[in-house]
Amino acid sequence: MVAYSAAKDEHPPFSGTGEMGNLIRRFDWSKTPLGPISDWPQSLRTVTGMLLLSPVPIVVLWGADGIMIYNDAYSVFAGERHPQLLGSKVREGWEEVADFNDNVMKICMAGGVLSYENQKHTLIRHGMPEPVWMNLDYSPVLDESGDPAGVIAVVVETTKSVLGQRRLRESEGRFRALTNAMSDVVYSMSADWKEMRQLDGRGFLANTETPRIAWQEIYLFPEDREYIQSVIDEAIRTKSVFQLEHRVRRADGTVGWTSSRAVPIFDERGRIVEWFGAASDITQRRQNEEHLKLVVHELNHRVKNNLAMIQAIAMQTFRKNTDLKDAQVRFSARMVALGQANDLLTGERWAGASLRGAVEQAIRPHCPEKGRCVIEGDDVTLSAKTALALTLAMHEMATNALKYGAWSNSAGRVSVSWSAYLKDGAKRLRIEWREEGGPRVQPPDQRGFGSALIERGLAREVGGEAKMEFLPNGFVCTIDASDSIYASH
Incomplete structure (x- = not known):
């Protein structure tokens, strides 16, 4: 006591x-x-x-x-x-x-x-x-x-x-473990967004270990900064979440896309003291979306072209042909050829088509027997427009060969060959259709749809000329094309 x-x-x-x-x-x-x-x-x-x-x-x-x-x-x-x-x-x-x-x-x-x-x-x-x-x-x-x-x-x-500091360290450790387990970029900004305090770029963006004032110059492109800053200013003004998809300069210097979201951190008086954010790499997704837009645009263009081509085929087939049944057969065959050409392009996602594939698809079904159809040349990839026009032209020539030319008898044959050459320093391609061993050839009294398709339509599509010769020993078609026929990659 x-x-x-x-x-x-x-x-x-x-x-x-x-x-x-x-x-x-x-x-x-x-x-x-x-x-x-x-x-x-x-x-x-x-x-x-x-x-x-x-x-x-x-x-x-x-x-x-x-x-x-x-x-x-x-x-x-x-x-x-x-x-x-x-x-x-x-x-x-x-x-x-x-x-x-x-x-x-x-x-x-x-x-x-x-x-x-x-x-x-x-x-x-x-x-x-x-x-x-x-x-x-x-x-x-x-x-x-x-x-x-x-x-x-x-x-x-x-x-x-x-104990409070220990709990804080443990919490920070758990948070760091969580952020390390994420694939997202993690960053923090000052209250006014003028200073980037830290950024863990995950290999997508360059890391920022010390605060940076010039972060926009490092990560953003000049033409994008004004708009991004306007979104930042609005988030600061309204004390709301910043959220935006925008372009960024990746760690390797290339262009990337990110989906960025940052939330404000407030003090006891309700003032913003910091922003904490995460950003996902959506570069591949954006590229896929852009590619899809191009594909849709190209598809619309191709559909319009196909409709115009169908209209032209119909007009040429039915206009002067009094035999309705024959006209229907011709029209149906031409639609099949058009469909096969589209199938070939669809397989290549309309990025282009193989020249050999286009030729074979157009003429093989018409060849009477093996050995009477010869295809020669190093394969090249044609643009979609050229492949479509060439397939239709080859179909017309194969049909005529079967009806009137080298394949109308038991001995004639057709050879299709091509080769590249230079003219005035520019790369060009010469494609030749040659028939031999068939009936004696007589020039037609009038030019039909096939002649118009080859001489005018095909010549326009290949950026050159298409020359048809009705020689006594066989029909010859020579196509001289510019380098515009090749698919761009």
């Missing part, structure tokens, strides 16, 4: 107020090595008065035994040990850390000082051992002779701060 003096001190030796000031004045110090307050040296009175006025937890450990005198703030730290700690020996009052306090007393009573930051101790609290962290500063208190007579200790418990 704590003993208190029954007598009142009419002249208090120090002016400390509060609970501890009253307790210290009333305490029976005569039962301690310090003796009555009236016998205390001035140095002890002074340091006691000082600690009572301090809002910081302070305890004085006086004499070799470290008799404890402390203030109100320290009594809160002492918890259930208060008020029994007052006037007790420090090694006994804090028995579980007696060795630590013994070292403190030895060093400071020898004139040394000690300082600890977030020093961990295990103290008995609520009857159970409990880890506690403290900032501790120990200094000697000199008596009138200038020798250390005690130790003054400033004790600030930092347990909440240490």
Whole structure:
């Protein structure tokens, strides 16, 4: 039990107020090595008065035994040990850390000082051992002779701060693990977006380890910055989420696309202090979308061309042909050829078609037997327009060969060959259709659809000319094409 003096001190030796000031004045110090307050040296009175006025937890450990005198703030730290700690020996009052306090007393009573930051101790609290962290500063208190007579200790418990920082680090660690598991770019921006504080580019964008002011020059293209900035300004003005798909300069310097989303972080007053965001690499998706747009545009164009071609075929087939049944057969055959040409192009996604494939598809079905159709030449890829026109032209010539030319008897044959050559430094392609061994050829009295398709339509599509010769020993068609016939990649 704590003993208190029954007598009142009419002249208090120090002016400390509060609970501890009253307790210290009333305490029976005569039962301690310090003796009555009236016998205390001035140095002890002074340091006691000082600690009572301090809002910081302070305890004085006086004499070799470290008799404890402390203030109100320290009594809160002492918890259930208060008020029994007052006037007790420090090694006994804090028995579980007696060795630590013994070292403190030895060093400071020898004139040394000690300082600890977030020093961990295990103290008995609520009857159970409990880890506690403290900032501790120990200094000697000199008596009138200038020798250390005690130790003054400033004790600030930092347990909440240490545990809070630990939880924050753990949370940051979990968050970092989460972001590392993501494939998205992660970034943070200042409140006004003028400074990029950090960016983890995931190999898609260049990393930013230190804050950058000129981030727009690094990641954005000049022609895109004004619009992107306008979206940023609106998000800042409305304190809302920033969200935009836009172009970026990738880590390798090439053009990429990203879907970026950033949320504002607010302080307790509702002011934006930072933005945190994530950005996905959508480059492939955008490229696919652009390709799809081109395909749709090309498809629309091709459909219109096919419709126009069907109309022209119909007009040429039915206009002068009085035999309706024959006209229907011809029209049907030409539609089949057009459909096969489209099938060939569809297989190549309308990016172009093989010259050999176009020729074979057009004429093989008409060839009477193997050996009477010869196709020669190094394969090349034609543009879609050229392949379509060439297939139809080859179909017309194959049909005529079967009806009137080299394939109308049992001995004639057709050879199709092509070769590239240079003219005035420009690359050109010569395609030749040659018939041999068929009936004697007579030039037709009038030109039909096939002749018009070859001489005018095909010549226009190949950017050159198509020449038809009705020689006595066989029909010959020579097509001279510019390099515009080749598919572009």
